[in-house]
Amino acid sequence: MTVTDSSMRGKTILVVEDEKPIRDLLRFSLEREGFQVEAAEDAAAARLSLAEKRPDLVLIDWMMPVTSGLEFARELKAAATFADIPLIMLTARGEEGDKVKGLNTGCDDYVTKPFSTAELVARISAVLRRTVPGGSDERIEFGGIEINVAAQRVEANGQSINLGPTEYRLLHFFTSHPERVYSREQLLDRIWGQNVYIEERTVDVHIRRLRKALAPAGKDNLIQTVRGTGYRFSATPS
Amino acid sequence: MTVTDSSMRGKTILVVEDEKPIRDLLRFSLEREGFQVEAAEDAAAARLSLAEKRPDLVLIDWMMPVTSGLEFARELKAAATFADIPLIMLTARGEEGDKVKGLNTGCDDYVTKPFSTAELVARISAVLRRTVPGGSDERIEFGGIEINVAAQRVEANGQSINLGPTEYRLLHFFTSHPERVYSREQLLDRIWGQNVYIEERTVDVHIRRLRKALAPAGKDNLIQTVRGTGYRFSATPS
């Protein structure tokens, strides 16, 4: 039984798992579903594969030697280049504390062991479906702000803008989704990750930081507050 | 106890459920929370309601005669017009296969029976919060007033109109339900929410504020007072 639909085929999944039997099982199951599978047995190998293949999704085991799955997840989400790659974590059943911590790293879903292959594949499909396809664009421009995605550089009015990782992702999201209102919760979902438990007001703070960074170029007015709803990125002033 | 927040007010939910007792229960519970509820007992009725009302969310029972819930979900997600409407599935407990297939159909969440109303409402709220309004670049136009739902922006005669949250919802409701009289009580129900106790006179005030906002564009005459009854939004002057 193949449960994935056509849009899933050919997607590359990086499996980070130290136990070879499980790794092989995962590879077999996922390849049977039509995915490309990259396997890594530790964090080091995973980093290589990550940079080289740029997978569409990372499946990572919570229990890992040397660098734990949690650490690796944090590392992944901290790197602006890879932060938008969805992440699913494999975790042992019932470890509530672990589960919460795992969620806090910003992973998009988690699957508890023992798991059925069908369920795993289903969750992978669900996460991939949610993911925006436009992840590998070279250059984004909106309202005089130019983002060089590959170099992770931002320019506005010729002057270069220095941003922290979170502000960069925020701006990147806004420039690729302009002229739309987003609630704080939606922004948390799409920029921080789908299962992060963070105060909604934190969004305000990062909005402010981004505004401050854009102010010298006079572009801070592109971020508009929609009272009672959220924020909007727009070229036309309100 | 109402667990929904203001952004949920007036959202329309289509309930597709063949068993009348459950359908009535769902309707009661959801309406108490301030949702608009459309009920359909089979796929055919659901299609009608879907096209006519364009609900904000579809709640569908897995077990359905003739066309199963799964089939209907696939149909929904395949139709370009409706694919962006979020979908929650009701399913019997413990049926692993069902769970997997449900996720794969592209439904945004599922609730296993028996379920608590609180949980159902919580999940509905969560899904609705995630959903971006006006998923398919929805635009409403009436009498020279144009509403960009996604951006939550209003234009009339080319000039942009600035509205507060309540006035925006009021105008949004009017433009999507023109040429029809609504009493103050009806407007309170549909715009403020079903269980809000507010002076009916307050409606007058917001009508006035909306008129004032539309006046610069000369569109304030679209809101007509029907003495002894309520208000009407119409293109033809009285």
Place this chain on the structure above:
DNA sequence: CCCGATTGTCACACCGCTGTCATACTCGCG
């Protein structure tokens, strides 16, 4: 190990929105 950068949270100030009231006005009817 120390230092700067980044991040999430909080407290406080501010201001626009909101609901209500009092008053002025309009309409229909006897």
Place this chain on the structure above:
DNA sequence: CGCGAGTATGACAGCGGTGTGACAATCGGG
């Protein structure tokens, strides 16, 4: 024409949403 009910308008106090600066914790690099 006058009356009463219904409606428009302006004002206002309270509330809540938002902006902002500060701070502790954490992270990464030297």
